[in-house]
Amino acid sequence: MKSPSNEIRRARPLLGTLVEIGAVGVNALAGIEAAFREIERVHHLMSFHEENSDVSRINRTSPGEILRIDHRTYEVLCCAHMMSRLSAGAFDISVGGRLVKQGFLPRPHGAASFAREASFEDVVLLPDVSVTLARRVWIDLGGIAKGYAVDRAAAALKRSDVDSGIVNAGGDLYVFGAPQPVSIRHPENASLLFSFGAITDSAVASSSGCFTEPQENGTAADALIDPRRNAAMRWKKGVTVVASRCVIADALTF
Numbered sequence: 001m002k003s004p005s006n007e008i009r010r011a012r013p014l015l016g017t018l019v020e021i022g023a024v025g026v027n028a029l030a031g032i033e034a035a036f037r038e039i040e041r042v043h044h045l046m047s048f049h050e051e052n053s054d055v056s057r058i059n060r061t062s063p064g065e066i067l068r069i070d071h072r073t074y075e076v077l078c079c080a081h082m083m084s085r086l087s088a089g090a091f092d093i094s095v096g097g098r099l100v101k102q103g104f105l106p107r108p109h110g111a112a113s114f115a116r117e118a119s120f121e122d123v124v125l126l127p128d129v130s131v132t133l134a135r136r137v138w139i140d141l142g143g144i145a146k147g148y149a150v151d152r153a154a155a156a157l158k159r160s161d162v163d164s165g166i167v168n169a170g171g172d173l174y175v176f177g178a179p180q181p182v183s184i185r186h187p188e189n190a191s192l193l194f195s196f197g198a199i200t201d202s203a204v205a206s207s208s209g210c211f212t213e214p215q216e217n218g219t220a221a222d223a224l225i226d227p228r229r230n231a232a233m234r235w236k237k238g239v240t241v242v243a244s245r246c247v248i249a250d251a252l253t254f
Contacts, residue, residue, distance in 0.1 A: 015042075031156065205243075
């Protein structure tokens with residue numbers, strides 16, 4: 001996507017992708033650094049891979065144990081619960097165990113085996129920014145944390161009083177200020193892009209079932225899991241969502 005000539009852009013590997021942040025204004029550089037700090041914090045809090053992340057701590061927690069977590073992780077869990085209820089369980093953070101079985105994620109260090117029947121409802125949110133588990137569950141916030149990080153980064157840019165900005169985390173993006181043209185990758189051909197139009201003060205997120213296909217019993221399987229069937233989805237289409245917040249757009253592309 002083309003950027004204005006006076007825009008400053010920087011990119012760093014975070015959230016399992018290349019995150020690019022751009023801004024226009026006298027405080028652009030300071031705003032970009034503040035935005036990256038927000039993303040780095042979300043990355044460390046909600047990583048499935050990092051041993052000391054909140055996600056890993058939850059996955060090691062025994063049922064009934066009370067665990068205090070960071071307020072940002074708590075916010076994401078609250079949003080995830082809302083999306084799970086609104087989607088009748090189609091969105092469910094308890095898919096971590098299935099993703100490990102598929103080979104998309106490593107077995108969490110020090111975690112006991114998860115209950116196959118567990119769902120998002122087994123992650124019980126307590127009022128003091130704490131959680132407890134009703135059953136052993138391995139959660140994964142990969143379907144929502146990236147969008148949340150984009151929102152946090154965009155808010156940091158706005159607090160820096162830049163004129164306009166964009167945060168792009170591997171296709172999950174937010175634009176404010178000057179409209180920016182957005183291109184979407186063709187869901188069946190990664191080399192093809194088509195114009196989505198120009199957006200501002202909006203978030204866009206996309207996903208596809210075409211590009212990540214490990215083998216399961218000789219059959220191609222996708223990283224998207226249908227928790228209601230406890231099975232990997234097999235589809236050859238894509239979905240793009242536009243929303244006011246990237247955390248919502250990200251979750252809706254499950």
